[in-house]
Each structure stands twice: as structure tokens, then as C-alpha cells.
Amino acid sequence: MISLQHLNFSYRKGRPVLSDLQLDLQPGRIYGLLGKNGAGKSSLLYNICGLLFPQSGHCNVLGFNPARRQPAFLQQVYLLPETFDLPDVGIDDYVRLYAPFYPAFDEAAFKKHLGVFDVPHGPTLHALSHGQQKKVLISFALATGAKVLLMDEPTNGLDIPSKRQFRKVIAGCLRDDQCMIISTHQVKDLDSLIDDVLILEDSRIILQEPVSRITEKLSFRQVMSLEETEPPIYSEGALKGYAVVAVNRREEHSGLDMEMFFNAVMVEKEKILPLFNR
Ligand SMILES: Nc1ncnc2c1ncn2[C@@H]1O[C@H](COP(=O)(O)OP(=O)(O)OP(=O)(O)O)[C@@H](O)[C@H]1O
Numbered sequence: 671m672i673s674l675q676h677l678n679f680s681y682r683k684g685r686p687v688l689s690d691l692q693l694d695l696q697p698g699r700i701y702g703l704l705g706k707n708g709a710g711k712s713s714l715l716y717n718i719c720g721l722l723f724p725q726s727g728h729c730n731v732l733g734f735n736p737a738r739r740q741p742a743f744l745q746q747v748y749l750l751p752e753t754f755d756l757p758d759v760g761i762d763d764y765v766r767l768y769a770p771f772y773p774a775f776d777e778a779a780f781k782k783h784l785g786v787f788d789v790p791h792g793p794t795l796h797a798l799s800h801g802q803q804k805k806v807l808i809s810f811a812l813a814t815g816a817k818v819l820l821m822d823e824p825t826n827g828l829d830i831p832s833k834r835q836f837r838k839v840i841a842g843c844l845r846d847d848q849c850m851i852i853s854t855h856q857v858k859d860l861d862s863l864i865d866d867v868l869i870l871e872d873s874r875i876i877l878q879e880p881v882s883r884i885t886e887k888l889s890f891r892q893v894m895s896l897e898e899t900e901p902p903i904y905s906e907g908a909l910k911g912y913a914v915v916a917v918n919r920r921e922e923h924s925g926l927d928m929e930m931f932f933n934a935v936m937v938e939k940e941k942i943l944p945l946f947n948r
Pocket residue numbers: 681682687705706707708709710711712713714
């Protein structure tokens with residue numbers, strides 16, 4: 671569905687943001703794109719939707735080259751940017767103006783999502799708070815029916831109940847022929863939603879693994895003392911004792927702690943990546 675081969679992208683000569691990047695993504699999955707500040711997550715999403723163009727390499731999304739920006743491609747891709755500036759129109763006018771770009775747009779679904787998010791209907795978009803505007807855009811994104819949904823920090827600016835609603839809305843409406851990439855630092859908001867983890871580091875995807883494979887290879891536990899466990903790969907002091915990431919030798923079934931996993935990969939790459947044959 672999304673295939674990037676040997677992709678190279680930079681804003682300025684000699685300062686690569688994405689280098690020889692390889693990525694192959696399938697429909698029916700929600701990918702969590704993780705990386706430190708400035709790793710290139712947004713740039714990657716913008717290359718996928720055709721808002722930035724690679725200098726070299728192949729970028730194939732739904733059989734199209736995004737850089738050509740063909741209407742048949744653009745109507746199947748939606749990017750929710752991290753920052754945005756909406757026009758000062760009412761919600762109905764926004765739909766009248768922008769929904770025609772998406773032939774599969776489902777207005778009933780849009781209204782349903784707005785209802786779940788409890789967005790007040792009536793005022794113009796500028797009379798809504800930033801978080802409420804974001805909820806309008808998330809609802810719009812999901813209603814487009816686009817096959818590729820790219821979300822850059824979607825839960826930034828959402829209050830605590832809205833983060834739960836976000837998970838609920840997404841979990842309930844993603845079709846098997848759709849693929850979603852969520853770029854986020856707010857991993858705790860989303861770790862129950864994500865099927866596959868992508869980690870972008872040093873201009874490349876250094877890890878692409880289903881959550882199920884990560885928890886098959888690694889266990890995530892809280893222990894009172896580090897003596898009561900075999901030496902972990904990575905540990906952090908927690909409120910009561912330690913949170914540890916260890917090789918899953920006893921085939922335990924622990925849930926994925928995505929924040930711990932990301933921190934562990936950043937600190938102990940050479941111990942963790944070989945477990946996944948990379
Ligand atoms: N318009 C631009 N012109 C020049 N350099 C840019 C531009 N936008 C981003 N960069 C640089 O490209 C690199 C990748 O930026 P990008 O925004 O893709 O990272 P990110 O992983 O999304 O970061 P964050 O997590 O902070 O949002 C950074 O070094 C950034 O400074």
C-alpha cells in the first residue's frame with residue numbers, strides 16, 4: 671500500500687533528513703511512528719502525501735507517485751498536520767468547501783464523530799478552542815474515507831477525556847483497506863491502538879515491528895528491586911521500584927509499554943535491534 675525504496679530527502683544540500691529509507695506498509699494496520707524531536711517524522715509523512723518531494727528513490731503510495739499530486743491520488747490520502755490554520759467559517763461551510771475533494775466523504779460519520787467529541791455546533795471555527803478545532807479536523811479526516819490517513823501528533827492539545835474518545839473513534843471506524851500512520855510523542859495515549867511500531871532514527875527506519883512480536887521478544891515489568899530479576903536490557907526508576915525491559919525468555923505475556931520500549935531502543939539499540947534481526 672505504501673512502499674518507499676532507497677528514499678532520500680533533505681531540505682538543504684548535505685543535511686539529509688531521510689537517507690536510503692526503506693518502508694513497506696500494509697492496509698488494515700495502524701502504525702505508530704516514533705522518533706526524537708527533529709528525527710524527520712513530519713518530513714516522512716509529507717513525502718508520503720506528496721507535500722514534499724524526495725531527491726531520489728522510489729515512493730509508491732496506492733500505486734501512485736505522490737510527487738505527481740494526481741487528483742485520483744490526493745482524494746485517497748488525508749494528512750492531519752501538527753499545526754493548522756482553519757478558515758473562519760462555520761462547520762457546515764467547511765464541509766461544503768472541503769468535502770468535495772473526497773468523493774467517499776461520509777457526512778453522517780463526520781457528524782457522528784463530532785458528537786462523540788462533543789464539539790459544539792454553531793460557532794465559526796475561529797470561535798472554537800484549538801483542541802476543539804483539532805477534533806473537527808480529526809472527525810473530518812476519518813469521514814473522508816481516505817485509504818491513507820496520516821496523523822501528525824493528533825492527541826496534542828486534546829484533553830484527557832478526548833484522548834480516550836480519540837482511541838474509541840479510531841478503533842471503531844478503520845476499515846481493512848485503510849492504513850493509518852500516527853506520528854506521536856504521546857505514546858501513552860495511543861499504545862492500546864497501535865498495531866505496529868515504526869522508529870525513525872539517524873534518517874532511517876531502524877525498527878518496524880508488530881506490537882505482538884515486540885511483546886513476544888521482550889517483557890515489560892515493574893519490580894521492587896533489580897536483584898529479583900535477571901539483568902534487564904533496560905530499566906528506569908519507577909514510583910515503586912523499577913520498570914524493566916528484559917528478554918522474554920519465559921514466554922510471558924506482558925503488555926507493551928511503548929514509552930519504555932522507545933527509551934530502551936534509544937539507549938540500548940545494539941542489544942534490542944538484533945532481537946528483531948535488523
Ligand atoms: N522547512 C524546513 N526547512 C529546513 N529544515 C527543516 C524544515 N522543516 C524541518 N526541517 C529540519 O528537518 C529535520 C526533521 O524535521 P521534522 O519536522 O520532519 O522532524 P520531526 O521528527 O517531525 O520533529 P518533531 O518531533 O520535533 O515534530 C529537523 O532537523 C528540522 O530542523
